[in-house]
Amino acid sequence: MSSTEERIRALVDENLEIDGRPPGRPLDLDSSLRDSGVSSLDFVAFAKLVAQEFGVEVSMEECASINSVGELIEFLDAKAA
Amino acid sequence: MTAGLQGDRGMPGDDLRWWRPYCSPGPVEVFHVALVPHSGREAAAWTLLDTEERRRCRRFLYPAPRRQFVLSRAALRAVLCVALGCDNGELTFEFSRYGKPIPLVGGDRVALHCNISHSGSHGLVALSHRGRVGVDVEERRPRKNLEDLVETVFGPEERALLARLQGKRWLDTFLALWTAKEALAKAWGMGLRTDFSTFQVPSEMLRGERTGLFRCPRISNATWRLEDIGCDDLAAAVAYEEDREAGREF
Numbered sequence: 001m002s003s004t005e006e007r008i009r010a011l012v013d014e015n016l017e018i019d020g021r022p023p024g025r026p027l028d029l030d031s032s033l034r035d036s037g038v039s040s041l042d043f044v045a046f047a048k049l050v051a052q053e054f055g056v057e058v059s060m061e062e063c064a065s066i067n068s069v070g071e072l073i074e075f076l077d078a079k080a081a
Numbered sequence: 082m083t084a085g086l087q088g089d090r091g092m093p094g095d096d097l098r099w100w101r102p103y104c105s106p107g108p109v110e111v112f113h114v115a116l117v118p119h120s121g122r123e124a125a126a127w128t129l130l131d132t133e134e135r136r137r138c139r140r141f142l143y144p145a146p147r148r149q150f151v152l153s154r155a156a157l158r159a160v161l162c163v164a165l166g167c168d169n170g171e172l173t174f175e176f177s178r179y180g181k182p183i184p185l186v187g188g189d190r191v192a193l194h195c196n197i198s199h200s201g202s203h204g205l206v207a208l209s210h211r212g213r214v215g216v217d218v219e220e221r222r223p224r225k226n227l228e229d230l231v232e233t234v235f236g237p238e239e240r241a242l243l244a245r246l247q248g249k250r251w252l253d254t255f256l257a258l259w260t261a262k263e264a265l266a267k268a269w270g271m272g273l274r275t276d277f278s279t280f281q282v283p284s285e286m287l288r289g290e291r292t293g294l295f296r297c298p299r300i301s302n303a304t305w306r307l308e309d310i311g312c313d314d315l316a317a318a319v320a321y322e323e324d325r326e327a328g329r330e331f
């Protein structure tokens with residue numbers, strides 16, 4: 001597991017409310033956030049938090065193009081590269 | 082296969098119906114959709130969905146978002162059938178470039194615009210007989226990390242308003258501003274692709290009025306009416322065209 005992935009998984013567990021996800025169930029990185037029931041407000045707030053943790057900027061347009069936690073990890077890795 | 086539903090005929094009875102008229106600002110009718118778990122309603126709603134919608138249901142990972150989709154899409158179908166006097170089997174949807182559902186009857190566009198929103202146990206369906214419409218609802222519940230979002234999603238006057246508030250009033254105002262902006266962005270069909278910090282809710286609403294007129298030629302040539310339709314349980318807003326911009330759909 002990459003260090004970005006490890007940090008994101010912890011941030012998801014602490015901050016992202018995924019309606020109905022059984023506690024402790026591992027997160028599927030490729031699942032669509034919309035199909036997981038994450039609202040746009042919760043996701044934008046989460047993406048902003050994650051960007052701050054990683055010291056990068058994230059615009060709303062970038063948020064709109066991210067569809068899964070896996071894509072969020074790719075976005076952060078690309079910004080850090 | 083979808084259940085027959087001509088206008089009111091074939092629709093779930095009053096005792097089972099999970100949607101009800103909520104408010105009717107200007108040319109818009111807004112319905113509240115109850116999204117609480119209810120096996121009878123969910124079974125009735127399922128029968129109203131078409132093959133594509135049922136396929137979509139299978140993609141949801143958890144029961145809550147699946148239930149929100151099933152109950153709100155079926156309610157949308159029911160109110161559209163009444164408004165258009167059509168059979169549920171004739172009703173399909175096409176999607177605009179960024180995913181906004183557009184109703185079709187017998188494969189043709191109709192002179193009625195719609196939009197839906199859901200949050201927790203509340204859904205809203207908006208129908209407009211005059212032009213494009215967008216609606217947004219957010220359940221009132223504690224949320225994390227909203228403070229850090231202020232710079233990203235609000236303009237200077239909106240930020241100044243929030244800076245004067247604390248606690249519940251801060252959260253209520255945050256949600257009123259967010260739902261107003263998202264209702265506009267959904268009316269335009271852009272959703273999150275609109276940079277929310279580049280436009281502000283009308284100044285009369287920042288002064289506490291429940292409605293205001295929005296004009297921003299950089300984004301849209303139309304004039305939009307924005308209304309705060311929130312209540313104790315939910316924050317919500319609806320945006321609709323006051324005068325039509327010729328046939329523009331994103």
Ligand SMILES: CC(C)(COP(=O)(O)OP(=O)(O)OC[C@H]1O[C@@H](n2cnc3c(N)ncnc32)[C@H](O)[C@@H]1OP(=O)(O)O)[C@@H](O)C(=O)NCCC(=O)NCCS
Pocket residue numbers: 033034038039040041043063064065066067068149150153154179180181182196197198199200215216217218263266267268269270271272273274
């Ligand atoms: C879809 C979107 C406009 C609204 O999201 P939201 O506030 O979480 O959800 P709401 O409940 O208010 O609205 C959802 C409904 O809006 C409608 N909708 C979808 N795309 C739309 C668009 N571009 N414009 C207007 N309405 C739209 C749909 O009917 C949808 O409900 P359904 O899927 O049950 O049919 C917004 O999330 C977006 O632009 N997303 C694109 C990027 C994305 O999905 N990123 C993933 C993180 S959320």
